Amino acid sequence: MTETATHTPAPPRRPLRQLLAASVGNAVEWYDWYAYTFLATHIARQVFPAGASNSMVPLLSTFAVFAVGFFMRPVGGLLMGAIADRRGRRTALTATILLMGGSSLLVALTPTYMSVGVLSPAVLVTARLLQGLSVGGEFAASTTFLVESAGPGRRGLFSSFQYVSTSIGQLAASGLAALLVTALPEDAMNTWGWRAPFLLGAVLSLAGFWIRRGAEETLTTDPAQAAPRPGLFDALRHHPRASLLIGGITAGGTLAYYTWTSYLPTYAELETGMAKEDALLAGTLSLAFFTLLQPLGGLLSDRFGRKPSLLFFGLGFAVLAVPLLHALDGSFLTLLLVQCAGMVLLTGFTSISAAVNAEVFPARVRAAGIGFPYSLTVALFGGTAPYIGTLLQDLDVPGLFAWYVAALCLCSSAVYLRLPESARKPLDR
Structure with missing residues (x-):
């Protein structure tokens, strides 16, 4: 299934730190991703008003719902995967979490349609494009990083934390959204309440970035057998x-x-x-x-x-x-x-x-x-x-x-x- 390895150095010396770096960052990534899903109805009332007369609004809304969510993920997997193969897994992981944090902040700061018109959905679509890029790249980089960080006979165990952290992020987003909907009046939820989870996501992304910066690189090469860096395709x-x-x-x-x-x-x-x-x-x-x-x-x-x-x-x-x-x-x-x-x-x-x-x-x-x-x-x-x-x-x-x-x-x-x-x-x- 793979080429015969001629250089197989030991896995990283701090596997638990590696596991934390991958899992915490991945949970933050998916928290940011799912927060949009759970708060979509509140966002729509501010960004895609039902009575908008501008014909571009429903078009942009459709594009946001269908294309942004999944279209950019293969692109992110290819681009960030190439960065991980050329520059290292840790470099790609820090890039994806910063990209997700920035796009989450952009969602939080998206102006309403009432204030800026069609620019409002355009900003939101841009943010979701960047989130899709980040999530696609996250899987490529974190999957590789997790498995390469595992000790002998532990690749399956380390692999499982990909979905442990994904599910934790999903549960956190769901729980916070439910808490806000329960605790805040409808008007407050529609005006500023839906923005709070994305602001929190941006802050959590910085924490994830700090943890990942201290992780050990898992892409190792034998200097005696150095090869040109792989191309994109x-x-x-x-x-x-x-x-x-x-x-x-x-x-x-x-x-x-x-x-x-x-x-x-x-x-x-x-x-x-x-x-x-x-x-x-x-x-x-x-x-x-x-x-x-x-x-x-x-x-x-x-x-x-x-x-x-x-x-x-x-x-x-x-x-x-x-x-x-x-x-x-x-x-x-x-x-x-x-x-x-x-x-x-x-x-x-x-x-x-x-x-x-x-x-x-x-x-x-x-x-x-x-x-x-x-x-x-x-x-x-x-x-x-x-x-x-x-x-x-x-x-x-x-x-x-x-x-x-x-x-x-x-x-x-x-x-x-x-x-x-x-x-x-x-x-x-």
Whole structure:
């Protein structure tokens, strides 16, 4: 799966510090990203007024909702991945968190449509473009950094903290948004309350930057075998099979992840008429459960291998996605059980996604090699999951969505079957 390593120095001497640097920064990144999602309705009232007469406003609004969220992530994965491969993982990680902090501050300071007109949505779209760039680059750099920081037999465990920190960021954004909505009057929430989480995010980004500045670089090269720095498209040009492999590994996983962690509460509302507050509470509890499962999934993969974990996820969803989604009956307990059951299966993928991806590419092009195909696959399958589910609901065939999830997970399972086991192989450095 990777080129034979001729120079394999020891992993960093302070692995726990490395783990903290990657995890804290990643949590801050995803806190900033998800804060927009949870506060979107309040932002829209100030930036995209329903009665605006300027025809550019709905166009910009559509662009902000659909394109900004996922279009820039593959670009960020490619650009920041190339920086990580050329200048070092730590350089890319500090760049992504500063970019996220700056874009979060820009969201917080976005003027209202009433004060500056169409410039208001233009500023917000720019901020979201930068956030998308940052998030795409974050996965490429932090995935590589985490796995390269792990000691022998611990790559799966370290890999699991990618989704531990992502989920913590999501829960923090959700919790703060809920607290503000509960504590502030509607007028205050619509005028200044929605800005507070983004100001906090900018401050937290500075703290994450400080932590990451003290991390140890994991990109190591042998001076006797120094090679020219990789070009922007070297990973795609020289490792096309590995790039396609990343897509096959990720497709089913990203669809199942976005379905179970983001779309399932909405699906339950549309399909069964479940109350929104009950659906969101079930989603929050299951996400906390999911966060606790990740290290266990990583440890099990270090002990028993990557393939059993991946097949547990892929074949599990291929067989159970349809009965699980069809089991929803409008009750809180049923939704919670369905979500938690899916989270157990999903852990087989999420807990080791970073390790599996890193083990596919050689160190020289690892970050860019992971970043672009992974983010593109997420955009194509993960980002479109809510849209496809809602479209099938509108076409009065909602049951097809479960079969779509099962079919794509089955396709990824075929890829997993052909993967050579890599858990005990030394990582190319």
